[in-house]
Amino acid sequence: MGHSFNTFYGGKGANQAVAAAKLGHPVSMVGNVASDSFGTQLRKGLQEAGVDTTCVSTVEGASGVALITTGRGGENNIVVAPGANAQLTPGFLEKAETTLEHAGFLLAQLEIPLETIEYLGQFAERHNIPLMLDRLRPVSFQQGCYEGCPGLHQTKPKLENC
Numbered sequence: 001m002g003h004s005f006n007t008f009y010g011g012k013g014a015n016q017a018v019a020a021a022k023l024g025h026p027v028s029m030v031g032n033v034a035s036d037s038f039g040t041q042l043r044k045g046l047q048e049a050g051v052d053t054t055c056v057s058t059v060e061g062a063s064g065v066a067l068i069t070t071g072r073g074g075e076n077n078i079v080v081a082p083g084a085n086a087q088l089t090p091g092f093l094e095k096a097e098t099t100l101e102h103a104g105f106l107l108a109q110l111e112i113p114l115e116t117i118e119y120l121g122q123f124a125e126r127h128n129i130p131l132m133l134d135r136l137r138p139v140s141f142q143q144g145c146y147e148g149c150p151g152l153h154q155t156k157p158k159l160e161n162c
């Protein structure tokens with residue numbers, strides 16, 4: 001039996017964009033929000049935090065959600081339904097190319113399709129822009145996808161309790 005229920009704006013990418021903006025850095029986000037009320041609220045929250053949402057598209061469907069439960073010992077379990085960002089294809093990144101080309105640093109998470117991550121890795125390599133991939137889980141990419149991208153840094157996923 002649970003004790004409480006709360007909702008918060010979020011997603012790894014949104015949280016990281018807000019954190020960087022609050023530290024005073026210029027931040028542009030490329031991604032999707034859904035056409036539902038959560039998508040409207042998330043876009044507004046990003047803008048209020050100082051994140052440029054010019055390259056955030058609104059797509060039909062439901063927002064992504066994460067149900068996080070915390071046990072008595074502090075351990076958590078997370079169930080994620082990706083929602084709108086599951087529709088973030090390389091085509092969306094192509095439309096945001098001018099914004100991406102002017103970035104000093106790119107940050108991505110595995111909350112978008114792998115093909116889009118791979119496209120972003122190739123883009124970062126072509127434009128010599130450092131890319132950090134914040135992994136939620138272990139994954140395999142196309143062979144050789146990042147061998148020529150010396151600026152790629154991947155955080156390690158937590159493997160305990162898998």
